[in-house]
Amino acid sequence: MSTIAFLSHLRALPEMWLLVATCVVMVIDVYSKDEQRRLTLYAAQFTLLVCFLLTAYVLFESEGTRQLIFSGMFVSDVMGHLLKLVSYVAVSAALLYSRQYMLDRSLLRGEFVTLLLFALLGMMVMISAASFLTLFPGLELMSLCLYALVALNRDSALSTEAAMKYFVLGALSSGLLLYGMSMIYGATGTLNLYEVAAHAGRLVDTESDRTFLVFGLVFLVAGLAFKVGVVPFHMWIPDVYHGAPTAVTLIVGTAPKLAAFAMAMRLLVNGLLDLAQDWQQMLALLAVLSMALGNITAIAQTNLKRMLAYSTIAHMGFMLLGLLSGVVDGNRLNAADAYSGALFYVIVYVLMSLGAFGVLLYCSRAGFECENLEDVKGLNRTNPWTAFIMLLLMFSLAGIPPTAGFYAKLAVLSAAVNAGQIWLAVAAVIFSLIGAFYYLRVVKLMYFDDPKEATRARGGLGFGVALSANGLAILLFGLLPSLLMNACLEAIKAL
Numbered sequence: 001m002s003t004i005a006f007l008s009h010l011r012a013l014p015e016m017w018l019l020v021a022t023c024v025v026m027v028i029d030v031y032s033k034d035e036q037r038r039l040t041l042y043a044a045q046f047t048l049l050v051c052f053l054l055t056a057y058v059l060f061e062s063e064g065t066r067q068l069i070f071s072g073m074f075v076s077d078v079m080g081h082l083l084k085l086v087s088y089v090a091v092s093a094a095l096l097y098s099r100q101y102m103l104d105r106s107l108l109r110g111e112f113v114t115l116l117l118f119a120l121l122g123m124m125v126m127i128s129a130a131s132f133l134t135l136f137p138g139l140e141l142m143s144l145c146l147y148a149l150v151a152l153n154r155d156s157a158l159s160t161e162a163a164m165k166y167f168v169l170g171a172l173s174s175g176l177l178l179y180g181m182s183m184i185y186g187a188t189g190t191l192n193l194y195e196v197a198a199h200a201g202r203l204v205d206t207e208s209d210r211t212f213l214v215f216g217l218v219f220l221v222a223g224l225a226f227k228v229g230v231v232p233f234h235m236w237i238p239d240v241y242h243g244a245p246t247a248v249t250l251i252v253g254t255a256p257k258l259a260a261f262a263m264a265m266r267l268l269v270n271g272l273l274d275l276a277q278d279w280q281q282m283l284a285l286l287a288v289l290s291m292a293l294g295n296i297t298a299i300a301q302t303n304l305k306r307m308l309a310y311s312t313i314a315h316m317g318f319m320l321l322g323l324l325s326g327v328v329d330g331n332r333l334n335a336a337d338a339y340s341g342a343l344f345y346v347i348v349y350v351l352m353s354l355g356a357f358g359v360l361l362y363c364s365r366a367g368f369e370c371e372n373l374e375d376v377k378g379l380n381r382t383n384p385w386t387a388f389i390m391l392l393l394m395f396s397l398a399g400i401p402p403t404a405g406f407y408a409k410l411a412v413l414s415a416a417v418n419a420g421q422i423w424l425a426v427a428a429v430i431f432s433l434i435g436a437f438y439y440l441r442v443v444k445l446m447y448f449d450d451p452k453e454a455t456r457a458r459g460g461l462g463f464g465v466a467l468s469a470n471g472l473a474i475l476l477f478g479l480l481p482s483l484l485m486n487a488c489l490e491a492i493k494a495l
Contacts, residue, residue: 002169009069009074011147012052013060015124021047022117025053029110037108044095044113048120049103053086055081066493068130072192075130079265079343079491083127083258089119090255097358098247098467100320107152107245113154116251119145123259129266132181132191139177139227142259143170146252150244162243169226169236177223181214184272193271201274214278215352220267221282227260230320231289231484234313241309246364246371249305250357254350256444261346264323272494276327283324288427290317295435302337305371307438308356311397312459314435322427325419334418339495341411347409347484348396348477355470357444362467378441378451385464387446389471396474398439403453404477404484411485 018269025047029040037314059081066077094116102108118141125138151163188199204210226233241249268279294314300331301307320343326335363370363386370376380387396405409432416425476486 004419008138011058011067011069012074012128013058014051015121015128017054017079018047018051018117018121018124021050021119022114022121025117026110026114029113032110036103037110037113040110041095041099043090044117047117048088048092048095052085055084055088056325058427064490066494068194069398070134072194073131073134074128076128077491078494080128080348082343082487082491083262083347084124087120087123087127087255087258090258090350091116091251093358093470094247094251096463097354097361100463101247101364102245104364105153105245105287107247111150112149112152115145115149116266118250119149120255121170121253126263129263130193130270132185132193135193135263135266136174136178136181138259139263140174141175146256149248149251150240152248153245155244156243158243159245160213162240166236166240171475173233176219176226178222180216180219180223180341183219187212187216191331192267196271197273200272208273213272214298217272217275217279218282220272221279221286224260224264224267225286227263228257228316228319229313230286231293231313232317234290234293234374237313238306238309241305241312242303246305246357246360246369249362250354250361253308253353256348257316257346257353261319261343265339265495268323269326269335273327273332279328279459280324280327283320283420284356284424286366287317287320287324287331290314291431292426295431295438297437302373303371304360304373304376304442308353311352311435311438314468315345315349315397318362318409318412318428318432319349321421321424322415324424325412325415325421327417334415336489336492338412338415338419340485340492341408341415343482343488343492344485345408345412347488348404351470351474351477352393352405355389355467355474356397358463358467358470359386359390362463373442373445374452376448377445379446382451385468389467390446391443391470394442394473395490396478398436398467400436402475402478404474404481407478407481407485434494 025040025043028043032039062076064078068075102112121140123141125134129138131137145168147163150166151160153159182488188196190196190199200213203213229237290313294310298307298310319342322338322345326338328334360370379416385491396403399405400410413425413428
Protein backbone atom coordinates (compact mmCIF):
# COMPACT_ATOMS: atom_id res chain seq x y z
CA MET A 1 0.00 0.00 0.00
CA SER A 2 2.82 2.39 0.85
CA THR A 3 4.44 1.70 -2.53
CA ILE A 4 1.17 2.48 -4.32
CA ALA A 5 0.80 5.69 -2.31
CA PHE A 6 4.37 6.68 -3.16
CA LEU A 7 3.79 6.11 -6.87
CA SER A 8 0.56 8.09 -6.81
CA HIS A 9 2.37 10.98 -5.10
CA LEU A 10 4.71 11.13 -8.08
CA ARG A 11 1.88 12.96 -9.85
CA ALA A 12 3.06 16.00 -7.89
CA LEU A 13 6.63 15.51 -9.15
CA PRO A 14 6.64 18.76 -11.21
CA GLU A 15 5.87 20.80 -8.07
CA MET A 16 8.52 18.93 -6.06
CA TRP A 17 11.10 19.46 -8.78
CA LEU A 18 10.29 23.17 -9.11
CA LEU A 19 10.65 23.75 -5.37
CA VAL A 20 14.03 22.03 -5.15
CA ALA A 21 15.33 23.49 -8.42
CA THR A 22 14.35 27.05 -7.45
CA CYS A 23 16.36 26.71 -4.24
CA VAL A 24 19.31 25.51 -6.33
CA VAL A 25 18.87 28.50 -8.68
CA MET A 26 19.11 30.81 -5.67
CA VAL A 27 22.38 29.19 -4.59
CA ILE A 28 23.75 29.40 -8.15
CA ASP A 29 22.94 33.11 -8.28
CA VAL A 30 24.69 33.79 -4.97
CA TYR A 31 27.97 32.41 -6.30
CA SER A 32 27.58 33.77 -9.83
CA LYS A 33 29.82 36.75 -10.64
CA ASP A 34 28.26 37.39 -14.05
CA GLU A 35 26.32 40.66 -14.00
CA GLN A 36 24.23 39.45 -16.95
CA ARG A 37 23.03 36.48 -14.90
CA ARG A 38 23.53 34.05 -17.79
CA LEU A 39 23.98 30.98 -15.58
CA THR A 40 21.00 31.92 -13.40
CA LEU A 41 18.75 32.38 -16.42
CA TYR A 42 19.97 29.18 -18.07
CA ALA A 43 19.30 27.28 -14.83
CA ALA A 44 15.80 28.77 -14.63
CA GLN A 45 15.02 27.86 -18.23
CA PHE A 46 16.35 24.34 -17.65
CA THR A 47 14.12 24.09 -14.57
CA LEU A 48 11.08 25.07 -16.64
CA LEU A 49 12.00 22.60 -19.40
CA VAL A 50 12.20 19.73 -16.90
CA CYS A 51 8.86 20.84 -15.37
CA PHE A 52 7.32 20.74 -18.85
CA LEU A 53 8.67 17.24 -19.53
CA LEU A 54 7.60 15.93 -16.11
CA THR A 55 4.07 17.32 -16.50
CA ALA A 56 3.83 15.88 -20.02
CA TYR A 57 4.97 12.50 -18.65
CA VAL A 58 2.41 12.60 -15.81
CA LEU A 59 -0.31 13.51 -18.32
CA PHE A 60 0.68 10.63 -20.62
CA GLU A 61 1.08 8.16 -17.77
CA SER A 62 -2.28 9.04 -16.18
CA GLU A 63 -4.12 8.45 -19.49
CA GLY A 64 -6.52 11.31 -18.81
CA THR A 65 -7.77 10.00 -15.48
CA ARG A 66 -8.30 12.11 -12.38
CA GLN A 67 -6.64 11.18 -9.10
CA LEU A 68 -6.70 12.75 -5.65
CA ILE A 69 -3.50 12.54 -3.60
CA PHE A 70 -2.13 13.92 -0.32
CA SER A 71 -5.32 12.97 1.55
CA GLY A 72 -7.53 14.50 -1.10
CA MET A 73 -5.89 17.94 -1.04
CA PHE A 74 -4.21 17.75 -4.47
CA VAL A 75 -5.90 16.72 -7.70
CA SER A 76 -4.11 15.48 -10.81
CA ASP A 77 -6.30 15.88 -13.90
CA VAL A 78 -6.09 16.88 -17.56
CA MET A 79 -7.19 20.49 -17.03
CA GLY A 80 -4.49 21.00 -14.41
CA HIS A 81 -1.79 19.52 -16.64
CA LEU A 82 -2.85 21.65 -19.63
CA LEU A 83 -2.85 24.88 -17.61
CA LYS A 84 0.54 24.03 -16.12
CA LEU A 85 2.05 23.38 -19.55
CA VAL A 86 0.84 26.78 -20.77
CA SER A 87 2.12 28.39 -17.55
CA TYR A 88 5.62 27.02 -18.19
CA VAL A 89 5.57 28.45 -21.70
CA ALA A 90 4.37 31.83 -20.39
CA VAL A 91 7.02 32.04 -17.65
CA SER A 92 9.78 30.86 -19.97
CA ALA A 93 8.79 33.51 -22.52
CA ALA A 94 8.61 36.12 -19.76
CA LEU A 95 12.20 35.35 -18.74
CA LEU A 96 13.38 35.52 -22.35
CA TYR A 97 11.49 38.71 -23.17
CA SER A 98 12.54 40.44 -19.94
CA ARG A 99 16.28 39.79 -19.95
CA GLN A 100 17.55 42.75 -21.99
CA TYR A 101 14.97 45.16 -20.58
CA MET A 102 15.87 44.33 -16.97
CA LEU A 103 19.60 44.36 -17.78
CA ASP A 104 19.39 47.86 -19.29
CA ARG A 105 17.78 49.12 -16.06
CA SER A 106 20.07 47.27 -13.63
CA LEU A 107 17.09 45.24 -12.39
CA LEU A 108 18.25 41.82 -13.55
CA ARG A 109 18.97 40.35 -10.14
CA GLY A 110 18.65 36.88 -8.71
CA GLU A 111 15.51 37.78 -6.79
CA PHE A 112 13.71 38.58 -10.05
CA VAL A 113 14.23 35.03 -11.30
CA THR A 114 13.57 33.24 -8.00
CA LEU A 115 10.46 35.30 -7.17
CA LEU A 116 9.10 34.44 -10.60
CA LEU A 117 9.76 30.72 -10.10
CA PHE A 118 8.21 30.74 -6.62
CA ALA A 119 5.19 32.59 -8.05
CA LEU A 120 4.93 29.80 -10.63
CA LEU A 121 5.00 27.23 -7.82
CA GLY A 122 2.09 29.04 -6.18
CA MET A 123 0.19 28.98 -9.49
CA MET A 124 0.78 25.24 -9.85
CA VAL A 125 -0.53 24.58 -6.35
CA MET A 126 -3.62 26.69 -7.12
CA ILE A 127 -4.21 24.89 -10.40
CA SER A 128 -4.17 21.45 -8.71
CA ALA A 129 -5.84 22.44 -5.43
CA ALA A 130 -8.65 20.12 -4.33
CA SER A 131 -9.05 21.65 -0.88
CA PHE A 132 -9.29 25.09 0.68
CA LEU A 133 -6.15 24.15 2.63
CA THR A 134 -4.06 23.94 -0.54
CA LEU A 135 -5.84 26.60 -2.60
CA PHE A 136 -5.29 29.47 -0.18
CA PRO A 137 -1.54 28.91 0.51
CA GLY A 138 -0.95 28.56 -3.24
CA LEU A 139 -2.78 31.83 -3.84
CA GLU A 140 -0.79 33.65 -1.15
CA LEU A 141 2.55 32.27 -2.38
CA MET A 142 1.81 33.56 -5.87
CA SER A 143 0.44 36.90 -4.65
CA LEU A 144 3.30 37.71 -2.26
CA CYS A 145 5.85 37.04 -4.99
CA LEU A 146 3.96 39.28 -7.41
CA TYR A 147 3.78 42.12 -4.85
CA ALA A 148 7.56 41.95 -4.46
CA LEU A 149 8.12 41.85 -8.24
CA VAL A 150 6.01 44.98 -8.76
CA ALA A 151 8.16 46.79 -6.18
CA LEU A 152 11.42 45.47 -7.66
CA ASN A 153 12.47 48.92 -8.91
CA ARG A 154 12.93 50.45 -5.46
CA ASP A 155 14.10 53.79 -6.88
CA SER A 156 10.83 54.37 -8.74
CA ALA A 157 8.08 56.12 -6.78
CA LEU A 158 5.55 54.91 -9.37
CA SER A 159 6.51 51.25 -8.88
CA THR A 160 6.48 51.55 -5.09
CA GLU A 161 3.05 53.19 -5.13
CA ALA A 162 1.71 50.49 -7.47
CA ALA A 163 3.09 47.75 -5.22
CA MET A 164 1.49 49.29 -2.13
CA LYS A 165 -1.91 49.54 -3.84
CA TYR A 166 -1.60 45.98 -5.08
CA PHE A 167 -0.61 44.70 -1.64
CA VAL A 168 -3.36 46.50 0.30
CA LEU A 169 -6.13 45.59 -2.13
CA GLY A 170 -4.75 42.06 -2.49
CA ALA A 171 -4.83 41.59 1.28
CA LEU A 172 -8.44 42.81 1.33
CA SER A 173 -9.45 40.38 -1.41
CA SER A 174 -7.67 37.51 0.34
CA GLY A 175 -9.63 38.34 3.48
CA LEU A 176 -12.90 38.23 1.55
CA LEU A 177 -11.95 34.93 -0.05
CA LEU A 178 -10.91 33.41 3.27
CA TYR A 179 -14.13 34.56 4.93
CA GLY A 180 -16.15 33.01 2.10
CA MET A 181 -14.23 29.74 2.50
CA SER A 182 -14.93 29.72 6.23
CA MET A 183 -18.65 30.21 5.58
CA ILE A 184 -18.69 27.33 3.09
CA TYR A 185 -16.79 25.19 5.60
CA GLY A 186 -19.30 26.11 8.30
CA ALA A 187 -22.18 25.05 6.09
CA THR A 188 -20.68 21.80 4.74
CA GLY A 189 -18.27 20.74 7.50
CA THR A 190 -15.47 19.90 5.07
CA LEU A 191 -12.53 21.61 3.37
CA ASN A 192 -12.30 19.21 0.43
CA LEU A 193 -13.89 20.70 -2.69
CA TYR A 194 -15.33 17.40 -3.93
CA GLU A 195 -16.89 16.75 -0.52
CA VAL A 196 -18.17 20.33 -0.50
CA ALA A 197 -19.92 19.55 -3.80
CA ALA A 198 -21.55 16.46 -2.31
CA HIS A 199 -22.75 18.30 0.81
CA ALA A 200 -23.90 21.35 -1.16
CA GLY A 201 -26.01 19.13 -3.38
CA ARG A 202 -27.93 17.99 -0.29
CA LEU A 203 -28.16 21.41 1.35
CA VAL A 204 -29.45 23.48 -1.58
CA ASP A 205 -33.01 22.24 -1.05
CA THR A 206 -33.07 23.51 2.54
CA GLU A 207 -33.83 27.24 2.62
CA SER A 208 -31.77 28.13 5.71
CA ASP A 209 -28.74 26.10 4.61
CA ARG A 210 -28.94 27.47 1.07
CA THR A 211 -28.98 31.03 2.42
CA PHE A 212 -25.87 30.29 4.47
CA LEU A 213 -24.12 28.80 1.43
CA VAL A 214 -25.06 31.73 -0.81
CA PHE A 215 -23.80 34.17 1.80
CA GLY A 216 -20.40 32.48 1.70
CA LEU A 217 -20.59 32.29 -2.09
CA VAL A 218 -20.88 36.10 -2.34
CA PHE A 219 -17.53 36.51 -0.58
CA LEU A 220 -15.94 33.78 -2.69
CA VAL A 221 -17.03 35.45 -5.92
CA ALA A 222 -15.81 38.84 -4.65
CA GLY A 223 -12.36 37.40 -3.90
CA LEU A 224 -12.26 35.62 -7.25
CA ALA A 225 -13.31 38.79 -9.07
CA PHE A 226 -10.35 40.66 -7.62
CA LYS A 227 -7.85 37.99 -8.61
CA VAL A 228 -9.26 37.82 -12.13
CA GLY A 229 -9.48 41.63 -12.28
CA VAL A 230 -13.09 42.38 -13.19
CA VAL A 231 -15.34 45.34 -12.35
CA PRO A 232 -15.91 46.52 -9.62
CA PHE A 233 -12.75 44.88 -8.22
CA HIS A 234 -10.53 46.15 -11.03
CA MET A 235 -9.11 49.32 -9.49
CA TRP A 236 -5.63 47.85 -8.97
CA ILE A 237 -5.06 46.75 -12.57
CA PRO A 238 -4.42 50.08 -14.39
CA ASP A 239 -2.10 51.39 -11.65
CA VAL A 240 -0.13 48.13 -11.32
CA TYR A 241 0.19 47.68 -15.09
CA HIS A 242 1.37 51.28 -15.49
CA GLY A 243 3.57 51.54 -12.40
CA ALA A 244 5.42 48.22 -12.61
CA PRO A 245 8.38 47.77 -14.95
CA THR A 246 7.06 46.54 -18.29
CA ALA A 247 8.75 43.15 -17.78
CA VAL A 248 6.86 42.71 -14.49
CA THR A 249 3.61 43.93 -16.09
CA LEU A 250 4.02 41.14 -18.64
CA ILE A 251 4.33 38.62 -15.80
CA VAL A 252 1.36 39.94 -13.81
CA GLY A 253 -0.86 40.01 -16.89
CA THR A 254 -0.23 36.50 -18.21
CA ALA A 255 0.38 33.28 -16.22
CA PRO A 256 -1.54 34.37 -13.04
CA LYS A 257 -4.70 34.58 -15.16
CA LEU A 258 -4.40 30.84 -15.80
CA ALA A 259 -4.19 30.17 -12.06
CA ALA A 260 -7.15 32.49 -11.38
CA PHE A 261 -9.20 30.63 -14.01
CA ALA A 262 -8.27 27.31 -12.40
CA MET A 263 -9.31 28.66 -9.00
CA ALA A 264 -12.68 29.73 -10.42
CA MET A 265 -13.19 26.29 -11.96
CA ARG A 266 -12.22 24.45 -8.78
CA LEU A 267 -14.41 26.56 -6.51
CA LEU A 268 -17.46 27.20 -8.65
CA VAL A 269 -17.61 24.19 -10.99
CA ASN A 270 -15.97 21.42 -8.97
CA GLY A 271 -17.22 22.63 -5.59
CA LEU A 272 -20.43 24.65 -5.96
CA LEU A 273 -22.02 23.62 -9.25
CA ASP A 274 -25.36 23.03 -7.49
CA LEU A 275 -25.40 26.75 -6.69
CA ALA A 276 -24.79 27.64 -10.35
CA GLN A 277 -28.04 29.58 -10.59
CA ASP A 278 -26.78 31.94 -7.88
CA TRP A 279 -23.18 32.48 -8.99
CA GLN A 280 -24.17 32.72 -12.65
CA GLN A 281 -26.24 35.82 -11.87
CA MET A 282 -23.27 37.39 -10.09
CA LEU A 283 -20.90 36.56 -12.94
CA ALA A 284 -23.35 37.96 -15.51
CA LEU A 285 -23.32 41.35 -13.77
CA LEU A 286 -19.53 41.30 -13.42
CA ALA A 287 -19.09 40.32 -17.09
CA VAL A 288 -21.29 43.11 -18.47
CA LEU A 289 -19.73 45.78 -16.25
CA SER A 290 -16.22 44.61 -17.14
CA MET A 291 -16.81 44.56 -20.88
CA ALA A 292 -18.45 47.99 -20.73
CA LEU A 293 -15.95 49.80 -18.51
CA GLY A 294 -12.89 48.06 -19.93
CA ASN A 295 -13.61 48.80 -23.58
CA ILE A 296 -14.99 52.31 -23.13
CA THR A 297 -12.26 53.53 -20.76
CA ALA A 298 -9.46 52.05 -22.89
CA ILE A 299 -10.41 54.44 -25.71
CA ALA A 300 -9.28 57.44 -23.63
CA GLN A 301 -5.83 56.00 -22.80
CA THR A 302 -2.65 57.32 -24.42
CA ASN A 303 -0.40 55.00 -22.44
CA LEU A 304 -0.22 51.54 -24.04
CA LYS A 305 0.23 49.75 -20.71
CA ARG A 306 -2.89 51.39 -19.26
CA MET A 307 -4.76 50.67 -22.50
CA LEU A 308 -3.82 46.99 -22.24
CA ALA A 309 -4.82 47.06 -18.56
CA TYR A 310 -8.37 48.12 -19.41
CA SER A 311 -8.28 45.66 -22.29
CA THR A 312 -7.52 42.94 -19.73
CA ILE A 313 -10.60 43.91 -17.72
CA ALA A 314 -12.76 43.61 -20.85
CA HIS A 315 -11.25 40.26 -21.85
CA MET A 316 -11.80 38.80 -18.39
CA GLY A 317 -15.44 39.82 -18.78
CA PHE A 318 -15.55 37.72 -21.95
CA MET A 319 -13.98 34.81 -20.11
CA LEU A 320 -16.69 35.04 -17.42
CA LEU A 321 -19.25 34.86 -20.24
CA GLY A 322 -18.09 31.31 -20.91
CA LEU A 323 -18.10 30.36 -17.23
CA LEU A 324 -21.67 31.53 -16.64
CA SER A 325 -23.08 29.70 -19.67
CA GLY A 326 -22.40 26.14 -18.55
CA VAL A 327 -25.60 25.29 -16.69
CA VAL A 328 -29.05 26.25 -18.00
CA ASP A 329 -31.93 25.81 -15.53
CA GLY A 330 -30.15 22.88 -13.93
CA ASN A 331 -29.33 21.29 -17.29
CA ARG A 332 -25.59 20.63 -17.68
CA LEU A 333 -25.57 19.55 -21.33
CA ASN A 334 -23.98 22.86 -22.36
CA ALA A 335 -21.29 22.66 -19.65
CA ALA A 336 -18.50 21.00 -21.65
CA ASP A 337 -18.74 23.45 -24.58
CA ALA A 338 -19.07 26.52 -22.37
CA TYR A 339 -16.22 25.73 -19.97
CA SER A 340 -13.92 24.54 -22.76
CA GLY A 341 -14.66 27.81 -24.58
CA ALA A 342 -13.70 29.77 -21.47
CA LEU A 343 -10.52 27.68 -21.08
CA PHE A 344 -9.62 28.26 -24.73
CA TYR A 345 -10.26 31.97 -24.27
CA VAL A 346 -7.99 32.38 -21.25
CA ILE A 347 -5.13 30.44 -22.92
CA VAL A 348 -5.40 32.53 -26.09
CA TYR A 349 -5.58 35.70 -24.00
CA VAL A 350 -2.34 34.78 -22.23
CA LEU A 351 -0.60 34.21 -25.58
CA MET A 352 -1.90 37.55 -26.90
CA SER A 353 -0.75 39.44 -23.79
CA LEU A 354 2.65 37.79 -23.92
CA GLY A 355 3.09 38.98 -27.49
CA ALA A 356 1.74 42.50 -26.94
CA PHE A 357 3.94 43.25 -23.94
CA GLY A 358 6.78 41.40 -25.65
CA VAL A 359 6.65 43.90 -28.52
CA LEU A 360 6.82 46.80 -26.04
CA LEU A 361 9.88 45.20 -24.43
CA TYR A 362 11.43 44.52 -27.84
CA CYS A 363 11.11 48.18 -28.82
CA SER A 364 12.35 49.54 -25.46
CA ARG A 365 15.99 50.25 -24.73
CA ALA A 366 18.15 51.89 -22.06
CA GLY A 367 16.73 55.33 -21.37
CA PHE A 368 13.62 54.75 -23.51
CA GLU A 369 10.32 53.12 -22.52
CA CYS A 370 8.10 52.09 -25.41
CA GLU A 371 4.81 52.54 -23.59
CA ASN A 372 2.93 55.44 -25.21
CA LEU A 373 0.89 55.45 -28.41
CA GLU A 374 3.28 57.89 -30.07
CA ASP A 375 6.17 55.48 -29.44
CA VAL A 376 4.83 53.02 -32.03
CA LYS A 377 4.26 55.61 -34.76
CA GLY A 378 5.75 54.49 -38.07
CA LEU A 379 6.96 51.19 -36.64
CA ASN A 380 6.32 49.53 -40.01
CA ARG A 381 9.02 51.72 -41.60
CA THR A 382 11.69 51.01 -39.02
CA ASN A 383 10.81 47.38 -38.06
CA PRO A 384 8.35 45.91 -40.58
CA TRP A 385 8.33 42.38 -39.14
CA THR A 386 7.78 43.62 -35.56
CA ALA A 387 4.95 45.82 -36.83
CA PHE A 388 3.38 42.79 -38.57
CA ILE A 389 3.55 40.73 -35.36
CA MET A 390 1.94 43.61 -33.44
CA LEU A 391 -0.74 43.84 -36.14
CA LEU A 392 -1.58 40.15 -35.68
CA LEU A 393 -1.78 40.64 -31.92
CA MET A 394 -3.98 43.74 -32.17
CA PHE A 395 -6.29 41.99 -34.65
CA SER A 396 -6.52 39.01 -32.31
CA LEU A 397 -7.25 41.17 -29.26
CA ALA A 398 -9.96 42.92 -31.28
CA GLY A 399 -11.41 39.56 -32.37
CA ILE A 400 -10.80 39.97 -36.10
CA PRO A 401 -10.47 36.80 -38.23
CA PRO A 402 -8.42 34.78 -39.01
CA THR A 403 -6.69 35.18 -35.64
CA ALA A 404 -7.20 33.05 -32.53
CA GLY A 405 -8.91 35.93 -30.73
CA PHE A 406 -11.80 35.76 -33.19
CA TYR A 407 -12.39 32.05 -32.59
CA ALA A 408 -12.05 32.53 -28.81
CA LYS A 409 -14.78 35.18 -28.80
CA LEU A 410 -16.91 33.08 -31.14
CA ALA A 411 -16.64 30.11 -28.76
CA VAL A 412 -17.86 32.01 -25.68
CA LEU A 413 -20.56 33.85 -27.65
CA SER A 414 -21.84 30.52 -29.00
CA ALA A 415 -21.93 29.13 -25.47
CA ALA A 416 -23.89 32.17 -24.26
CA VAL A 417 -26.41 31.86 -27.10
CA ASN A 418 -26.84 28.13 -26.47
CA ALA A 419 -27.46 28.91 -22.81
CA GLY A 420 -30.23 31.33 -23.77
CA GLN A 421 -28.23 34.39 -22.67
CA ILE A 422 -29.00 36.28 -25.87
CA TRP A 423 -28.88 39.72 -24.25
CA LEU A 424 -25.43 39.00 -22.85
CA ALA A 425 -24.16 37.86 -26.25
CA VAL A 426 -25.55 41.00 -27.93
CA ALA A 427 -23.96 43.23 -25.26
CA ALA A 428 -20.65 41.42 -25.70
CA VAL A 429 -20.69 41.97 -29.48
CA ILE A 430 -21.48 45.67 -29.07
CA PHE A 431 -18.69 46.24 -26.55
CA SER A 432 -16.31 44.19 -28.69
CA LEU A 433 -17.01 46.50 -31.63
CA ILE A 434 -16.30 49.50 -29.40
CA GLY A 435 -13.05 47.88 -28.29
CA ALA A 436 -11.92 47.33 -31.87
CA PHE A 437 -11.37 51.09 -32.17
CA TYR A 438 -8.44 51.36 -29.80
CA TYR A 439 -6.75 48.22 -31.14
CA LEU A 440 -7.03 49.40 -34.74
CA ARG A 441 -5.75 52.82 -33.66
CA VAL A 442 -2.44 51.16 -32.79
CA VAL A 443 -2.34 49.55 -36.27
CA LYS A 444 -3.07 52.92 -37.87
CA LEU A 445 -0.20 54.58 -35.95
CA MET A 446 2.24 51.84 -36.95
CA TYR A 447 1.38 51.81 -40.64
CA PHE A 448 0.17 55.29 -41.55
CA ASP A 449 2.04 57.74 -39.30
CA ASP A 450 5.59 59.00 -39.58
CA PRO A 451 8.03 57.57 -37.01
CA LYS A 452 9.05 59.83 -34.16
CA GLU A 453 12.49 58.27 -34.29
CA ALA A 454 14.06 55.02 -35.48
CA THR A 455 13.06 52.19 -33.16
CA ARG A 456 16.04 49.91 -32.62
CA ALA A 457 15.42 46.38 -31.38
CA ARG A 458 17.43 45.38 -28.32
CA GLY A 459 16.26 41.87 -27.65
CA GLY A 460 18.66 39.80 -29.72
CA LEU A 461 18.04 36.90 -32.08
CA GLY A 462 16.47 34.60 -29.50
CA PHE A 463 13.99 37.27 -28.46
CA GLY A 464 13.07 37.98 -32.08
CA VAL A 465 12.52 34.30 -32.87
CA ALA A 466 10.39 33.75 -29.75
CA LEU A 467 8.31 36.85 -30.43
CA SER A 468 7.76 35.76 -34.03
CA ALA A 469 6.68 32.30 -32.87
CA ASN A 470 4.33 33.95 -30.36
CA GLY A 471 2.65 36.05 -33.03
CA LEU A 472 2.45 33.25 -35.57
CA ALA A 473 0.94 30.91 -32.94
CA ILE A 474 -1.96 33.36 -32.66
CA LEU A 475 -2.45 33.07 -36.42
CA LEU A 476 -2.08 29.27 -36.36
CA PHE A 477 -4.68 28.79 -33.60
CA GLY A 478 -7.00 31.08 -35.56
CA LEU A 479 -6.65 29.09 -38.76
CA LEU A 480 -6.63 25.69 -37.01
CA PRO A 481 -8.44 26.27 -33.68
CA SER A 482 -9.16 22.56 -33.25
CA LEU A 483 -5.49 22.01 -32.31
CA LEU A 484 -6.10 23.74 -29.00
CA MET A 485 -9.87 23.52 -28.68
CA ASN A 486 -9.88 19.70 -28.71
CA ALA A 487 -7.34 19.69 -25.86
CA CYS A 488 -9.51 22.14 -23.90
CA LEU A 489 -12.62 20.04 -24.50
CA GLU A 490 -10.89 16.85 -23.33
CA ALA A 491 -9.62 18.70 -20.23
CA ILE A 492 -13.12 19.85 -19.29
CA LYS A 493 -14.72 16.47 -19.96
CA ALA A 494 -12.15 14.88 -17.64
CA LEU A 495 -13.40 17.06 -14.78
